[in-house]
Amino acid sequence: MNNTIIVGAGLVGSLLSVxxxxxxxxxxxxxxxxxxxxxxxxxxxxxxxxxxxRGFQALDAVGLGDTVRQFCVPAYGxxxxxxxxxxxYQPYGNHQEALYSIRRDxxxxxxxxxxxxxxxxxxxxxxxxxxxxxxxxxLTLQDVVTDRIERIQAEKIFAADGAYSAVRQKxxxxxxxxxxxxxxxxxxxxxxxxPDSQGNWPLDRNALHIWPRDRFMLIGFPNLDxxxxxxxxxxxxxEISHESIDSPQAIENLFKTYFPDIWESVRSxxxxxFASPVETMVTIKCFPWSYQDKVALIGDACHAILPSYxxxxxxxxxxxxxxxxxxxxxxxxxxxxxxxYETARKPDMDAIAHLCVEHFTVLHxxxxxxxxxxxxxxxxxLQILYPDYAPIYYNIAFTDMSYRKAWEIERSYRNIxxxxxxxxxxxxxxxxxxxxxxxxxA
Ligand SMILES: Cc1cc2nc3c(=O)[nH]c(=O)nc-3n(C[C@H](O)[C@H](O)[C@H](O)COP(=O)(O)OP(=O)(O)OC[C@H]3O[C@@H](n4cnc5c(N)ncnc54)[C@H](O)[C@@H]3O)c2cc1C
Numbered sequence: 001m002n003n004t005i006i007v008g009a010g011l012v013g014s015l016l017s018v019x020x021x022x023x024x025x026x027x028x029x030x031x032x033x034x035x036x037x038x039x040x041x042x043x044x045x046x047x048x049x050x051x052x053x054r055g056f057q058a059l060d061a062v063g064l065g066d067t068v069r070q071f072c073v074p075a076y077g078x079x080x081x082x083x084x085x086x087x088x089y090q091p092y093g094n095h096q097e098a099l100y101s102i103r104r105d106x107x108x109x110x111x112x113x114x115x116x117x118x119x120x121x122x123x124x125x126x127x128x129x130x131x132x133x134x135x136x137x138x139l140t141l142q143d144v145v146t147d148r149i150e151r152i153q154a155e156k157i158f159a160a161d162g163a164y165s166a167v168r169q170k171x172x173x174x175x176x177x178x179x180x181x182x183x184x185x186x187x188x189x190x191x192x193x194x195p196d197s198q199g200n201w202p203l204d205r206n207a208l209h210i211w212p213r214d215r216f217m218l219i220g221f222p223n224l225d226x227x228x229x230x231x232x233x234x235x236x237x238x239e240i241s242h243e244s245i246d247s248p249q250a251i252e253n254l255f256k257t258y259f260p261d262i263w264e265s266v267r268s269x270x271x272x273x274f275a276s277p278v279e280t281m282v283t284i285k286c287f288p289w290s291y292q293d294k295v296a297l298i299g300d301a302c303h304a305i306l307p308s309y310x311x312x313x314x315x316x317x318x319x320x321x322x323x324x325x326x327x328x329x330x331x332x333x334x335x336x337x338x339x340x341y342e343t344a345r346k347p348d349m350d351a352i353a354h355l356c357v358e359h360f361t362v363l364h365x366x367x368x369x370x371x372x373x374x375x376x377x378x379x380x381x382l383q384i385l386y387p388d389y390a391p392i393y394y395n396i397a398f399t400d401m402s403y404r405k406a407w408e409i410e411r412s413y414r415n416i417x418x419x420x421x422x423x424x425x426x427x428x429x430x431x432x433x434x435x436x437x438x439x440x441x442a
Contacts, residue, residue, distance in 0.1 A: 005030065005139065005154040007129045007167055011049070011104075012299030012316035013160030014111035018062050019324040020158075021120045029121065030141055032128035032161075036109055037116075047190050047229040048221040049107055050075070050099040050208070052397040055314035058321045067110055072100035073205055073222040080368050081211045085261045089207065090367075090376055094384055097398045099208065099310060101221045107313075129166045132157070134174070137294045156334065157295045158323075160316075163284050165301035171291055179286040184306055184360070186216070187242055187278035188233045193265045195226035202265045203228055211259050212368040216240055218259050219363070230266070233364075242278045281306050283353050287346055290338035298323060302342075303349040308359040309396055311352055311403075318400070319345060352403040355396070375421060382417075389413065 004020060006013045009031035017027045051059075051072065059065040076098045077091035092099065115121050124141075130149070131140035138153045159167030172179050196202045201222060203209050209220035209228075216234045223229060235241045240258075245251050251270060255263040284304035289297040299316035323341045330337035366372040379391040390399070395406035 003153070003155045004028070004158070005152065005156070006158045006160055007139070008032075008159065008161035008165075008299075008301070009112065009123055009125070010160060010162055010299070011108060011111060011313045012320065013158070014108065014115050015058065015062070015064075015317055016158055016160055016298060016320045016323070017115045017121045018064070018111075018118065019320045020327075021115075021118045022062060023324055023327060025156075026120045027122070028124060029115070030124045030127040030129060030139070032144065033125065035112075035123070035125040036105065037112055047103060047192065048101055048223070048231075049104050049313050050101050050221070050310040051107075052099055052310065052314050054400045055317045056100075057400055058317035061321060062114075064110065064114055067114070068102065068107060069100065071106045071110065071224055072102045073224055074098035074100055075206055075208045075222065077207050078367070079204055079207045079209045081209060081259070081261055082368060083213070083258060083260075088368075088373060090373065091380070093394055093398060094380055097394070098206075099397060101208070101223070103223060106224075129161060132167055132170045132295075134170060134291050134295065155294075159295065159297045159301045160299050161301055163282055163300040163304035165297065167295065168286060168297055168301050171295070171297070172286070174291070177286065177288065180284070182283045184281040184283070184357075186233050186235050186360075187280050188231050189242070189273060189276055189278055191230045191232065191266055191269055191273060192223075193228050193230060193262075193269050196265070199226065201226045201228065203262075210363060210367055211262070212364055212366075213258050214365050216258075217364045218262070220262075228265075230262070236278065246274075248274075283357065285350065285353060287342070289342040289346070290335075293334035293338065296323065296338050296341065303353065305349070305353045306356040306360055308356045308363055309352065309393075311356065311396065315349065315352060315403075348403040351407045352396070355392070355403070355407060371421070375417065378417065378420060 004025045004027050006017055006027060006029045009029045013029055017029050020027045051068065056065050059068055076096055077089055080088045080090065112123070116123060126144045127141045128144050129139055130142050132138070136153060137155065137157055138151050139157065140149060140151050142149050157167065159165050161167060171177050193202050203220055205222040211218040219231045219233070221229045234245065237243045240254065245254055248270065251273065252267070255266055282304055283306060284300070286302055289302045298319045300312060303315065305312050305315070322345060326337045326341040330340060362372070383390050383394070392406055392410035395401045395409060396403065
């Protein structure tokens, strides 16, 4: 098949092109922005991505994992910074499990570089998809440099054009197409802090850093060049909000009051702070994810989620693996392939979308309190005692278990763990675990 088109050369579109090329297809990828390998910058998206097990699994399957790992900084846990400057360390697992922090640009360049080394993949940058005639599979594309418009008929179209997908917008007009979009009530701005005066990381590099402050928070991600990216999450309006933090004095007051331990590193790196827009976060759900045997949506185009679990790109990479598998299994019937892909994946993505909303509250607030820390410790202890059990964070980040299953496990153990915490497990506590065995924790 010679006319397979991917719209969008973001993280997911680039990886999908590799999967499709390996399955024997000739692929053309159309991207509205310029070529990042020519130094043409992209839109203002989050600077960092943390990759976890399921993302790496999809990268490893096409031989990209080790290249990507070289550009990552592993974070083995989170450091919680309280307002009085004390810090607490919470490891992610019992065996040095890590999230891998990488700059989005680095990840994108690695994927593009690799995809372009494949003979059967062609990239067309500065080509924006304006429209799609679904019945004929005809895309209208605009060369944004020359303004030239061209129409291309494709046999198969994969829409990896992100949360505001132009292809999905066309599908939204179809009868029976369901769609929802919900903005989170907070936005974020990023501040990059350079290495310290000795040329070292300004914070412990092998951890993510969180300053939870109830209705708002600051998160720090390590970069390979020894800088840190801080992401300041605030409500849009209100007493402490993006609206109220509108001057150098206001941001200084905010940091000195709530994040005093990091102010000295931040103060000289606020030059772009007020010029940069507040970035939004959105949950997008839709269904179906395909049109006949012609079009399939993938990545954020069909399931944008909040970044609290750091799963959006990981999930998009997992989509690529699943979609490629479904295509292989139904080579003679693409409609069946698309149906198998979307029905297998949709319930998982609905589950993680829900969990991400819940987890934002945990990050803002609970992560810093004693009860959460106790729960965290207990869950890790239980994991040692009962290897069949793992906390939800672990199952999401460090396994390839379906998101739905991870949520089911969490729900079935939630009451037992609540009860154990209530008893403060200071005496022998009998608990019924899923297997209905009664176990005694001394
Ligand atoms: C603050 C924040 C932090 C995050 N952190 C993490 C994290 O730690 N870990 C993680 O796994 N995920 C994270 N994510 C989610 C992750 O960024 C997304 O899930 C991921 O980028 C989705 O990839 P995508 O290729 O589907 O979409 P995108 O990355 O949005 O790429 C879409 C591409 O399509 C192009 N495009 C759009 N419209 C058109 C058009 N009309 N014509 C042609 N091209 C078009 C765009 O220019 C872009 O290149 C985070 C997101 C946010 C907002």
